[in-house]
Amino acid sequence: MDTTTLKLLFANYENLRKQEHLTRQQLESYQAQEFKHLREYAYANSPFYREFHKGLFDAPLQDLPVLTKSMLMENFDDLVTDRAIHLQDVKEFAASKQGDELYLNRYVVHATSGSTGNPGLFLMDSDEWITALASSFRGFEEAGVKMNPNQPVKMVQITSTNPTHMSSGGATSMGNMGIPIRQLTASETIPTMVEKLNAWQPELLLGYASIIRILAEEQLAGRLRIAPCTIISGSEVLTPETRRQAVQAWGNVLFNMYGTTDCGAIGAECQQHHGMHLQEDLAIIEVVDKNNRPVPEGEYGEKLLVTVLWKRAQPLIRYELDDSLRLSPSLCSCGRPFRLIEEIQGRVHEILSFPSATGGNVKVHPIVFHNIMDTLPVNGWQVVQEADGLHLFLGGLHGTFDEDGLLTAVKQALIKQGAAIPNIEVQKVPSIPQAASGKTPLVKSNLSHS
Template sequence: MKAPMHEHVEPKDGGFLAFIRRTSWTGRQYNAIRMDQHCLHQEQQKRLRRLLDIARARSPCYRDKFRHLDADCTDLAEFPVTTKTEMMAHFDEVVTDPTVTRAAVERFIADIRNVKEPFLGKYCVAHTSGSQGQPALIVQDQLVLDLLFAFQMTRGNPRFRGLQRFTQAVRNLLHPTRLAVLISQQGFFPSAWIWERLPKFMHRFMRFLFLPANDPDLVAKLNEFSPTVLTATPTTLDLLSLKIDQFHFPSLRQVVTWSETLTEPARRRIAEAFRVPVMDNYAMGECMFLTNGCPTASGSHVNADWVILEVVDEQYQPVPPGQLGHKVLLTNLANTVQPFIRYEIGDRLVMATEPCGCGNHLPRIEKLLGRAADFFWVRTPTGFRPLTAYPFQHAFDYLRDVREWQAEQVERNRVVVRLEPIPGATPDLTTAQNRLDERLAPTGLLPELDICIETVTRLTTDVHTAKFRRMISRVGVPDDLDPSLKNVVRDFALFQA
């Protein structure tokens, strides 16, 4: 069976006609938010059929997994689940391009200088990890990122509504959107890496400022740039809201959050401080365009014309809207080089039961459990400062011998890090320590911390919540912590469902 041709965005960048076509394609991505359920289902089925045909024709792993199903079956409930462990164990058999191999991807991402370069001249690669098992490698083509930025320009833009959408592109050409991105570390981590792979034609519509969240001149640089859109993790934005009097953003139109759970108290504080809509995007490296935040309600709208998100219970049976699921299954309809079909994600969601007041017809995630920022509060000569999971994550994600890690704050400034190796491997603790020191140095907290790194046979879940916790504090929040900072840590505490 011959698989269908790849669904390209439009001709490659170059020339005025190509620019007009790509701009038109970007604008058309808005249309799905007005689709009725029948039309949306048709779009899903068309793209699902194409994805399944390609997977059967070009992926030995999926061909074997689907051999018991009829070739014309598109009922996802009949298809087996795919886990991260399975995906990585059979990586070379999962991908649909035989020139893409796990060994080649690992060599590519081992050199940070490659972060701005396409893998094999045409693919985008990322590296992520999670509590489901060993780190994941993600390969995707440009269509995936074109969709991400198209959705951000249209569905994720509160001003792209009604007749205004027809003049939005012209306004952006005359006055490009100024997007300030606060990141924690450069690398192949999805939240930092995606900005290096922006479609070239988008630079005509947008100007960018990339800043580390701990940049000592953050306030001055942001004020000089004067962003129209500011994007960062909820933790970063909530902490910035405490310094709102130092910022001057006369043209700011919205803030966009990602990566962590945005609680309602934090949303209110951020909205009150910045006085613009707060758009909370929920995504993962396996599907960066999964949702766009809602400007009028909590949660985010699933881009269901290009992705299928199944909320299921422990037995993988569907959970109706309004009820908390045990996990979700992701089917990315755009990525055909590394298909994610019923890919298991450990997040717990509640889908909304009522139509959204913003007018977007796409399904809305009302509540998300399982993603939150954990803090260690560290004593410094100038007071207590928060330490999040990011330095630890960025230090250990690139250690291929490490299956999972956990950091425990046993005393106020003493942390024990435990590394669980991949079976048969022996992590180099000196390398691990050096990587962590490199990531902690920009925070300014390295001199204050006493850190011990050790290996363990197996890391286990929390006995009270049955969830795996990477960050565990035995000393909690300092009694004399400033009350405004207590609000931040309280609202970003680990969710227990």
């Protein structure tokens, strides 16, 4: 057991908890101070940022240029702040990584899966990794899990076990510190997963929304027999039907968390269940339209711009994430000073484009399909756009199903959006295929122009 790192983790966690008692004014002052320190460090140590922000060193945040993942990867060696770091070396390290070994004996390296066709490599030094883990612990605490080194919570995580994936790295690090956690891969067969869960009897279950939905079905059928105090969903859109089934199976113990490999933990749901608190002492979040202009609270943005206040090895200032969400116009009754994410619709690359009935093209957001598909008697579903039309995959179908009714509902929804009706095909499958990361995207396009 790595007791020294464990002590550092819990000390960091307690410091983050103290930030929850700031006033909104104190929080904004803290953000301004930390942003100033971040810029000073980036300008002193990153050749990229000295050039990228040239002439803007004293400009307000909203006047700074936007950093995309493509730009980050194209300028990797100049963007990082340690001149010993080189992209080719990091790629080779990530390709051969087996466990929790550190690049240059100092840096944790994680990779995005490249589901948008643009994979990325992200690193943190050891201290930054502790901050990332502590922010996850705070998310657990918001969900009612009391993190105590003397009374460890028995956990299970069902995501990817690839060592380059951030979720797997977090579970491995916690296990090395003596925290009782089991990792299961999301690609395991359901009977095997059920058997292991029944044997382990976790108090805290973490997993993809698609896995939680399947496990709720298993619990209701009597094959899975666990009684977790808390279930946390992440990495996929948590739909209302998945939440309803989880509540039916285990009670009101399901909480949503939102984070990315690029930026770490961003939001977490508290016990009021009014949305997810932005971790605004760790990042400045801007919800913007396609032209990077802020959208009013209560309206969906096209994307996010995230400035991570604690990252120094690979600074991220106004870094673009293609997630569409809306913020609540009011704060939570729990008293935390952080703004609330009311809802996440999905990612921009999940928006499907169809010929318009009146000419040109029309974009259809994934929420249109969620509202229809999420009511079906299935263990999982997926909408895939191909050159020959729209394919509706239904996994683990059970109960009464009206295929004609489904086709009519989808066609009517597309007509309402102004789209010309494509060929639509329903396909019944044993299960929905997973991506390499183990995630199951609900809506995606395989058209080359998307």
